[in-house]
Amino acid sequence: MSSGLRIGFVPEHFSTPLHFAHKHYNLTSTLLPFPSGTGHMVSALQSGEIDIGIGLTEGWIAALAKHQNQKKDAGFRLVGTYVETPLCWSISTGAARHELKSVNDLQGKTVGVSRVGSGSYVMSYVLADKHGWLDPPNAHPNPNSDSRTMEPPFPVEVLHTFANLRDAVNTKTADFFMWEYFTTKRYYDNGEIKKIGEIYTPWSSWKIVAASHLLHPHNWASGPGAAESSPLKDELQDALLKINQGVKHFEQNQEEAVQYISIKLDYSEKDARAWLKTVRFAQDVRGVDGSVVEETVRILDKAGVVDGKGIDLREMVAVERSEALKRI
Structure with missing residues (x-):
């Protein structure tokens, strides 16, 4: 059927x-x-x-x-x-990015995402909110409606694929990205990228x-x-x-x-x-x-x-x- x-x-x-x-x-x-x-x-x-x-x-x-x-x-x-x-989102950067040691180093850095609106994009906002990086002055009231716009907490680099995300943090096209932990783990194990943090979704x-x-x-x-x-x-x-x-x-x-x-x-x-x-x-x-x-x-x-x-x-x-x- x-x-x-x-x-x-x-x-x-x-x-x-x-x-x-x-x-x-x-x-x-x-x-x-x-x-x-x-x-x-x-x-x-x-x-x-x-x-x-x-x-x-x-x-x-x-x-x-x-x-x-x-x-x-x-x-x-x-x-x-x-x-x-x-879901456990692992936060990753390039293997040789010695200047990025933890999530605390990511404020204002460029996040790599698969697409605007994807989970990797949405969770960057949740991460920023958790760490207090969503500055209230960035919420601009729209005088013509009750809605608001919010400035992105990080510059965004749209990279489409997981492979591109991994490449980008090593070439410094992006500073970090977020992806499911077990999918990412093999690339920690082989030394291609390194883990600097994780965050769980607050929902199923x-x-x-x-x-x-x-x-x-x-x-x-x-x-x-x-x-x-x-x-x-x-x-x-x-x-x-x-x-x-x-x-x-x-x-x-x-x-x-x-x-x-x-x-x-x-x-x-x-x-x-x-x-x-x-x-x-x-x-x-x-x-x-x-x-x-x-x-x-x-x-x-x-x-x-x-x-x-x-x-x-x-x-x-x-x-x-x-x-x-x-x-x-």
Whole structure:
């Protein structure tokens, strides 16, 4: 039923349950890798290249909120929760950048990001907020509206790929970048780059979004009758149920997961086993906790990524998790 769908994903260790759903449980959707991450998938959804995206919470919610700020329809909604645990973002610089020893040395330095709006971009604001580097005078009121603009806490260098990010901190095109710890670790081990810090997302790390054409337009969780019938069209519902099966297989076949991650995704067995101890996938990927979305918007607003005033959270979420559970 899901054979005509195209699912965008990041080809890292977190994609293992998706691979198992495809291999073992007849998830017939086309799986399209996006190594440059969530920001690229936002563009792909809006251009009709993919129908479903599995990416980082902050990237999806920032994009949805910014479209509301601009009074535009993003063309997609949050439909599911993929990973319950937070993500550890490792903060890296060039191996020979002796002047950069810790996060304290990064104020005003150039951050490398995959794309504007990506997780690597959004988390630079969260990092700046955590360290008090978002100067209140940089928040400029707009006299023609209730919205505000925030000066970037760091100069930004858009570099698209993880390989480019690693090169940039060694050539001094950028001073630092942020990427998931276990994906970055092998490059610490081989001496290509060095770690100077880390930061965890203040929210569960991965969400699933779907293009609006996969949703019943007048039957979202906030609309009439949402508790009685699913706002998800059958082909989307089918794909999510098969991803559930992939998650269950992942949990019950950890050795198969280790072998896939270490052979096909180029992580060491040691790192794969260490990662397994840190991650918890959703038992049922359908539905999103409204409180998580609300808290994410609050933090992104505080960090100056979006203007949270007047954001309608119901417009971001196709089905809340409590409503999804009623239909299981």
